[in-house]
Amino acid sequence: MFVELITTGSELLLGATLNTHQQWLGRQLAELGMPVSRQLTVPDSGTAIAEAVADALQRADLIITTGGLGPTSDDRTRDEIARLLGLQMTEDPDVLKQIEIVFKRRNHPLPPNFKSIASIQAQVPAGAIVLKNEHGSAPGLSLEIPRTTVGQIPRQLIMLPGPPRELQPIFTEHVIPLLKSKFSASGSFVSTTFHTIGIGESRVEAAIRPHLVELEARGLEIGYCARTGEVDVRLSAQGPAAMELVKEAAQRVRRLMGKYTYSEDRRILEEVVLGLLREQGKKLVTAESCTGGLLAHCLTNVAGASDMFVGGLVTYSNELKQSLLGVRADTLAAHGAVSEETAREMALGALARYGADYALAITGIAGPTGGSAEKPVGTVFIALADRAGVEVERNQNPFDRETFKFITVRQSLEKLRRRLLSSPGDGQQKSPQV
């Protein structure tokens, strides 16, 4: 199956905004077992969109466009595609009603040009399925484009609005069921993804592959996707036995990967950690030096974090490490700010002072300068303290400054996740069978 993603917008080509749609839709489609084969960005002006779609129709089974569905003059995607395919546009009364609902929910008076905006936005190409937009005025649209050969599954062309908070719910609520129904003859495409951390791609493969051989022979597909410090494992199958195959494979992978798996749904690591804290009724405080607030930022990106996260201290200077965390001057003098001893005192100080059950502390050398032979750039100490004591790990993350911060934060979150999983009194963690 050839999937082509066409993102539109001059702001993408000029580098004004990051192409986050490419990443978000890329992941969603990979998890559906329909990975993107080709991605293209074209300007939102002129005929580039129609040319790109015409070209994509030569090879693609599924085409998804983003952007260009709004009411202004540079929103041309829908009109250009209708023109290309020779489709008449008509006003859809249901879309018109939904636009009024969305505008009224915003609690503002309707804008003076509301009628003209609404009547533009309610135009739908003949034969299109409308994908309801709960968060904006431009609905998504889906078109089935027949093939010349009789009996082949028709191509699908799906248009989505540009704003992420509109695109993402439309995709999740409407596009995923549509794709499942259109592209699995028996409606039986099944897929599940394991998100793992702390183990490399080749080790993941070596650990699980031998145990899945006969399931592969029966049609199981295994996909690996390595991200910075993490590996996703996708299990998928199609046909009448799909559910049973994926279920059996998932059971084996769950057992084999053990605690390396942090999520089997789409939750990211910080959501999982905050979820465990919530379940256990525990609170967290953070004390960061070299990661400079990124750990706190990641945690507070999750809505509701304030129930479990009391706060964080970014103690960049030695003075703040002493006054806010109670790190001793002797310790700093004898071992340095980047040391196991300082990390330990940071975590214990934060735990003692700020009313939390767990304290994570990080101190290291982000670079580009500041390293030594004994402690080169990339050296980092991560300490985790709770009522039972404190544990420090030393890692070497020899990357550029931003990647260093990112990886170090992942390692800290993972350290806390492992601790939260090991039930109190259990004495030790179960080893994953890898």
Add this chain to the structure above:
Amino acid sequence: MFVELITTGSELLLGATLNTHQQWLGRQLAELGMPVSRQLTVPDSGTAIAEAVADALQRADLIITTGGLGPTSDDRTRDEIARLLGLQMTEDPDVLKQIEIVFKRRNHPLPPNFKSIASIQAQVPAGAIVLKNEHGSAPGLSLEIPRTTVGQIPRQLIMLPGPPRELQPIFTEHVIPLLKSKFSASGSFVSTTFHTIGIGESRVEAAIRPHLVELEARGLEIGYCARTGEVDVRLSAQGPAAMELVKEAAQRVRRLMGKYTYSEDRRILEEVVLGLLREQGKKLVTAESCTGGLLAHCLTNVAGASDMFVGGLVTYSNELKQSLLGVRADTLAAHGAVSEETAREMALGALARYGADYALAITGIAGPTGGSAEKPVGTVFIALADRAGVEVERNQNPFDRETFKFITVRQSLEKLRRRLLSSPGDGQQKSPQV
């Protein structure tokens, strides 16, 4: 001029990594006056790269590829392109030497397979210019591809390695001079970009356009690029009078935009703010509630930030606002955690306690829940304190959680930048003429 960017890598199509090359190169090329016309992502396996390049050669004057220059079996860009163009490969002794230098500088023993890696990496297609890589083993490569019509400027095909810390220096040091020499007949393409904040795109245009009319008639080109809360204005010209035209236009824009311009080079806002603090020998402390550490994170992304940034407090809970910042229980009870009064006390408390000259404090409602009629989601108070006193502004940033945090941090940095620009004793800021 048609510029096509081809990014390669399955990790981009699967959504494992964000396509940051698209943004970084997009901005660089726009500032050079050679904006990207089309961007494509293809897998790093099979023949997709060669097909994409062959297709791009039909229309592009400049093609840039990223990725696929490493020594492993899925690094196929260079070989596929050489095959497409019928170019022989030969080992380049200078490249071989440079690879040894890079490996030895890493202070590690050479890997056992060093000789085989080096001899793969040192293969250069006939006629290619080598773009030296100081940070990795894969050099960039530039090829001139003649046209069938005599006298036309030949097309350029530039291959860059995937890792950002290798790609970016090669582009800055080698590709920019190469492009300037190849694509401006008289070597006289001139461009400068103003980065502005706190004013919308249409107001920027209305403010400067009338004053540049006769320069436009003489060949000046003006480009606007709106980002979240910021607008870039690019002035460019070509030909013998280019330098004079851009210089004259820049003088006018500088005067017209006044303090809305935060940089005329490529420095980002946090670099500018930290640079002003450094010049003035001042130190900063931050106290964040709703932005959850993002302000500290942005500041500490800049190398050397520790000279000016003493640290930050992420006081999510009311308890921490009281114990760490001295916010009074009465204030919290009477006005709430999200209020002008609390913001003021947060800033004054941070200033009094943590040895800084400036304190920035932020408290607001990031959402999605927690709003009220009086203080809806998106309400935020930003306080800036120094020895002379404290000033609080109230903003309404009605966006999703992450955008809210991002915009609020920009507004805070901008507030501090304005304060640092108004010289002490000056009494008031000069108003920009907008």
